[in-house]
Structure formats: C-alpha cells, structure tokens
Amino acid sequence: MNGVWPKQISRRFLRVWQRNFSVYRMTWKINFLPPLLEPLLYLVAFGIGLQSLVGAVRFQGQTLSYMTFIAPALLSVTIMYNAFFETSYTSFVRMYYQKTFDAMLATPLTLEEIITGEIAWAATRSLIAAALMLTVISFFGLVHYPQTLWVIPLSLLGGAAFAAIGMFFTGLVPNIETFNLPIFLFITPMFLFSGTFFPLENLPGWAQVLAQILPLTHLVNLARAFTLGLWQNRLWGSLLYLVVFTLIFFPLAVARMRRRLIR
Amino acid sequence: MTEPVVETEKLSKFYGDFKAVDGISFQIGQGECFGLLGPNGAGKTTTIRMLYGYTPLSSGSLKIFGRDIRQDLRAVKQHIGVCQQEDNLDPDLSVLQNLLVFARYFDIPRALARQRAEELLRFFALEGRSGANIRELSGGMKRRLVLARALLNEPKLLILDEPTTGLDPQSRHQVWERLEELKTRGLTILLTSHYLEEAARLCDRLIIIDHGRIIVEGAPAELVARYVGREVIEVVAPTEEMRDFLKRQRADFEDLGHRLVVYNQNGDELFIHLAKDFCRRGCTLRQATLEDVFLRLTGRELRE
Structure with a gap:
C-alpha cells in the first residue's frame, strides 16, 4: 500500500486547508510583514551596497542591473521558504506537539486528506x-508586465514542490532539531547555488550540472524568464522538472506520514 | 432486538510478536454505557483506537452501526464522537473557533455549527469563555471543551478515553453529571477509565481486560457480588493467630503481608468475632467496590 498514489483523497482536504487559513487570518498582519519588508531589506543591502561593486550583470545577451537580476531570485527563495518551513517546522509542531492531526483523524478526514490539505496550504x-x-518589487520597476503575472501560478507549483519535500522530511525526522540537517544540506546550498545571486555560467561545468538537479534552479529559471519577459522554449523542461518533482515527493510524503502516524 | 451499536469478533492487534489486543469480542447495545477497564498496557487505548479507525485491525471483525469499519470507515466516523486521552485542542484557535473549525471537518453547515457550538458551550458551562485562548483554560475546562467538541456532530456513539484523568474532584463530578445527562438522552457511550468509582457510577455494563484479553464481563454491581461479595473486611497489621483463625474459618481472604482483605462477607458475624478477639483497631468492615474486583482479578503488581 505504501508508495502508491493515495486513493483516499476527496475535496475534504480543503477543510484542513481552511483550518490553517483561519489561523493565518487571525495573525495576518504579522504574516504579511516578512514578504513586504524582506525585499526592501535586500534591495537596500544589494541595491545600495553591492550594486556599486557588481555593476551590471550579463544575462542571456542582455545587460541587467544587479537588482533586476536578483529580484526574481528573491521571489523564488520566498516561495521556497514559505512552503518548506510551513510543512517542515510548522506541520511538525501541529503533528507532534499540538496533536492536531490526531484530533483530525477522529473525524471523517483521512490521513491522505490531512497531508494534502497541509501541502495545499503551504x-x-x-x-x-x-x-x-x-507588489513591492513592482514599485521599483524591476519586473516586466504582463509576463510577470505568470509568477503567481508559478508560486503555487513551486510552493507545492517544496511543500511536498518538506512534508517528506517531517515524516522522516525523529525530532524537530533534525530539520537543521535538510536545511543545512539542501535548502541553504540551494539558496546560494541555484543561479540566485550570480548566473550559473559563473560556476565550473560540473557545478552547473549539479545545479540542474536542484529544484530551486528551475524555479529561478522560470521566475526570471517571467519577470524579464524572456520566455524560451527550453524552459518547458524546468516546468516539467517541477511538476515531476512534486508528483514524486507528494506520494512519498503521504507514505512516510502514514508510516509515522498510523500504528 | 435492535442491532448492536458496536460488535467486535475476535478483535486483535499485533505489533510484531506483541499482542496488544488478543481476540476480544463484545457488543454494545443501543443507549448503553459500556466500560472498558484494565491496568496500564492492557490494551484499552489500542482497542478504542481501532474503534474509531485510527489503528488498523490485525485480525477479527469490527462492526459499528452494523457497518464493517474496514469498508465504511468514513461513513462510520461521521457518526462517532471521540474524546481522546491526550489533550489535542487546537491552541492556535479560540474556544469557539475550536468548535467551529472542528465542525467543518464533519461538513456541518456554518449556521448549524454555530448554533450547536453555542448550545454545547452552555451545556458544559463554558459560554463565558468562548473567546478565550485554549492556554487560558483550566484542566477541567479543557476536558469539557473536548467533550463539547466530541458532541458537535451529534454522534450516535461517544467514545471516551479516560475522560476525567488528571481532573480535580469538582471537575470530575461536573463531567460525570454531564455524562449522566447524555446517558438519559439515550446516547450510547464507550468509556475507559482508571477510576473504578467512575466506571461503577456510569457504566451499565463493563469488561475488564488484561494482556489484551477479556477477563470478565458484566454489570458493575453484579461483578462485585460475584467476585468479592457485598462487604469486605480489611485488616491492618495482621497477626499469625489471625491468619490461622481465618484459615480455620475457611474465609476467602487475600494476604498482602501487612494487610489482609477478607472477601464475600454477608453479615457481620466474622467481623465482630475478629474485632473482639484479634484486633483492637485496624479492622474495618466496608462495602465491597469494583476496585476490589479489579485488584483481585488483575493482581496488585505495578504495570507500565
């Protein structure tokens, strides 16, 4: 039974999503702050501090300001962090400390719906x-409309991919401290080496190949194409990568959580 | 005869070689309050978890409302209310929101959920607390809220896993009164408890299980009559002559070293004799309780 595509999912997973949304709404002012302030911090630090050192960036035959280059990376990193931290730390707290999933399992919800709801929420x-x-970045004229709007649906796909792997780790880790491991070995290297702060072409060949394995590389590729308005057909590959990544880690996450919770 | 609400047949749960629940069969009738008692690790919680579909069965059969739980789990769960042992109220939500959000898991329409939540908060004397944070509630209030939550879907079966563990006597009595009222409304209840007094008061019928098996089944008063009689004598610091005397009298007693418990006393002749000839103090004649039955049948060694 483990490892196969979960069958026990009805639209009821939305009830789990709704629960998280209700909690989020109560603290929306706090939740809204990081995505509004973070880009400002980066823009000040990099725009004022670093840009004078870096100057312009050559990217796909174009000369871009450093800020224009990293704006889509900031979006991608935000997508990754929000989804991954939600289904790792936050879901773990709900599962382990608050016993929220135990309470849900005594209702008509199935475990599959709970996990799906959590991932959908992330x-x-x-x-x-x-x-x-x-919205904030747009005020600085760093993105190209209307193509940039594709970032919105992309954030759902990228979010689902990182939420699925976050939930997979939640099914795996023995305690909450262990999340440091995937963060140190997986999330942080991605943050730095996925074509986020410098073009991948600056890396040696083998590292470029390695970077292609990382999901954030593909998310950044797509986000940058949308914000610059430079779509290329080879980006279908990145899109496919994210879809396949999600389709692999979603059932794996459900299987791990089933093994963890159902005894 | 109406169909039983719960019907198990050789219900079992194995973890590797360990038999947590080893072939137990019982039935719970409509409107009955049924007790599931046993020492720690006897298999109570595992049994209950199988009943609400949390733990899959290893073997045997389990029907609730006449439906096989393996086939119709979701439909069955729609009509069960569960009060789990561990406190799992949602600390991210207020008292009222706990109920409203939980009602959504059952697809209860918003307006109806609100109406029921308010009724239940009143029933459990929590109406003044509806905006409070869960962390501000006392242990008794939390328990009552968990009970209120378990009743939101107007269950046909209420499952309570140690509903009063850790409560002070006032809170415990308040919970009992509410449960008794629910009983008079005809709700079918399955209860586990460590408090034998609680089981004796609430349960129409009960089973005592140990090592995953049923040891006895019956009504509390009937079990007391059958296994320990109407009254028992307790003797503190017994002497050898006293033991010899009891043996000669062929009395049914248990020797705990520093204490003797004499069962099956129907009348006070033996007690008067004992008190007069053997002990100036330290002899008590008291009413037999379910606790005597429990200790007699499951032994006195500690379980963990």
Whole structure:
C-alpha cells in the first residue's frame, strides 16, 4: 500500500486547508510583514551596497542591473521558504506537539486528506507571499508586465514542490532539531547555488550540472524568464522538472506520514 | 432486538510478536454505557483506537452501526464522537473557533455549527469563555471543551478515553453529571477509565481486560457480588493467630503481608468475632467496590 498514489483523497482536504487559513487570518498582519519588508531589506543591502561593486550583470545577451537580476531570485527563495518551513517546522509542531492531526483523524478526514490539505496550504502561503513581494518589487520597476503575472501560478507549483519535500522530511525526522540537517544540506546550498545571486555560467561545468538537479534552479529559471519577459522554449523542461518533482515527493510524503502516524 | 451499536469478533492487534489486543469480542447495545477497564498496557487505548479507525485491525471483525469499519470507515466516523486521552485542542484557535473549525471537518453547515457550538458551550458551562485562548483554560475546562467538541456532530456513539484523568474532584463530578445527562438522552457511550468509582457510577455494563484479553464481563454491581461479595473486611497489621483463625474459618481472604482483605462477607458475624478477639483497631468492615474486583482479578503488581 505504501508508495502508491493515495486513493483516499476527496475535496475534504480543503477543510484542513481552511483550518490553517483561519489561523493565518487571525495573525495576518504579522504574516504579511516578512514578504513586504524582506525585499526592501535586500534591495537596500544589494541595491545600495553591492550594486556599486557588481555593476551590471550579463544575462542571456542582455545587460541587467544587479537588482533586476536578483529580484526574481528573491521571489523564488520566498516561495521556497514559505512552503518548506510551513510543512517542515510548522506541520511538525501541529503533528507532534499540538496533536492536531490526531484530533483530525477522529473525524471523517483521512490521513491522505490531512497531508494534502497541509501541502495545499503551504503552497497557498507561497502564493500569498510571492504576490505581496511582487507588489513591492513592482514599485521599483524591476519586473516586466504582463509576463510577470505568470509568477503567481508559478508560486503555487513551486510552493507545492517544496511543500511536498518538506512534508517528506517531517515524516522522516525523529525530532524537530533534525530539520537543521535538510536545511543545512539542501535548502541553504540551494539558496546560494541555484543561479540566485550570480548566473550559473559563473560556476565550473560540473557545478552547473549539479545545479540542474536542484529544484530551486528551475524555479529561478522560470521566475526570471517571467519577470524579464524572456520566455524560451527550453524552459518547458524546468516546468516539467517541477511538476515531476512534486508528483514524486507528494506520494512519498503521504507514505512516510502514514508510516509515522498510523500504528 | 435492535442491532448492536458496536460488535467486535475476535478483535486483535499485533505489533510484531506483541499482542496488544488478543481476540476480544463484545457488543454494545443501543443507549448503553459500556466500560472498558484494565491496568496500564492492557490494551484499552489500542482497542478504542481501532474503534474509531485510527489503528488498523490485525485480525477479527469490527462492526459499528452494523457497518464493517474496514469498508465504511468514513461513513462510520461521521457518526462517532471521540474524546481522546491526550489533550489535542487546537491552541492556535479560540474556544469557539475550536468548535467551529472542528465542525467543518464533519461538513456541518456554518449556521448549524454555530448554533450547536453555542448550545454545547452552555451545556458544559463554558459560554463565558468562548473567546478565550485554549492556554487560558483550566484542566477541567479543557476536558469539557473536548467533550463539547466530541458532541458537535451529534454522534450516535461517544467514545471516551479516560475522560476525567488528571481532573480535580469538582471537575470530575461536573463531567460525570454531564455524562449522566447524555446517558438519559439515550446516547450510547464507550468509556475507559482508571477510576473504578467512575466506571461503577456510569457504566451499565463493563469488561475488564488484561494482556489484551477479556477477563470478565458484566454489570458493575453484579461483578462485585460475584467476585468479592457485598462487604469486605480489611485488616491492618495482621497477626499469625489471625491468619490461622481465618484459615480455620475457611474465609476467602487475600494476604498482602501487612494487610489482609477478607472477601464475600454477608453479615457481620466474622467481623465482630475478629474485632473482639484479634484486633483492637485496624479492622474495618466496608462495602465491597469494583476496585476490589479489579485488584483481585488483575493482581496488585505495578504495570507500565
């Protein structure tokens, strides 16, 4: 039974999503702050501090200001963080400390619906954060409309991908401290080496190949194409990568959580 | 005869070689309050978890409302209310929101959920607290809220796993009164408890399980009569002569070293004799309780 595509999912997973949305709404002012302020911090630090050192960036035959280059990366990192931290730390707290899933399992909800609802919610958080951040960035004229609007649906897909792998780790870790491991070994290297703060072409060949394995690389590729308005057909590959990544880690996450919770 | 609400047949749960629940069969009738008692690790919680579909069965059969739980789990869960042992109220939500959000898991329409939530908060004397944070509630209030939450879907079966563990006597009595009222409304209840007094007061019928098996089944008063009689004598610091005397009298007693418990006393002749000839103090004649039955049948060694 483990490892196969979950069958026990009805639209009831939305009830789990709704629960998280209700909690989010109560503290929306606090939740809205990071995506609104973070880009401002980066823009000040990099725009004023670093841009004078870096100057312009050559990217796909174009000369871009450093801020224009990293704006889509900031969006991508926000999408990754919001989804991954929601289904790792936050879901773990709900599962382990608050016993929220135990309470849900005594209702008509199935475990599959609970996990799906959590992942859907984490993707929604990515979407909200990306939309807020995009609004701020737009004031600085760093993005290209209307193509940039594709970042919104992209944030749902990217969010789902990172939410699925976050939930997979939640099914795996023995305690909450262990999340440091995937963050140190997976999230942080991605943050730095996915074509976020410098073009991948600056890396040695082998590292470029390695970077193609990382989901954030593909998310950044797509986000940058949308904000610059430079779509290329080879980006279908990145889109496919994110879809396949999600389709692999979603059932894996459900299987791990089933093994963890159902005894 | 109406169909039983719960019907188990050789219900079992194995974890590797360990038999947590080892072939237990019982039925719970409509409107009955049924007790599931046993020492720690006897298999109570595992049994209850199988009943609400949290733990899959290893073997045997389990029907609730006449439906096989393996086939119709979701439909069955729609009509069960569960009060789990661990406190799992949602600390991210207020008292009222806990109920409203939980009602959504059952697809209860908003307006109806609100109406029921308010009724239940009143029933459990929590109406003044509806905006409070869960962390501000006392243990008794939390328990009552968990009970209120378990009743939101107007269950046909209420499952209570140690509903009063850790409560002070006032809170415990308040919970009992509410449960008794629910009983008079005809609700079917399955209860586990460590408090034998609680089981004796609430349960129409009960089973005592140990090592995953049923040891006895019956009504509380009937079990007391059958296994320990109407009254028992307790003797503190017994002497050898006293033991010899009891043996000669063929009395049914248990020797705990520093204490003797003499069962099946129907009348006070033996007690008067004992008190007069053997102990100046330290002899008590008291009413037999379910606790005597429990300790007699499951032994006195500690379980963990």
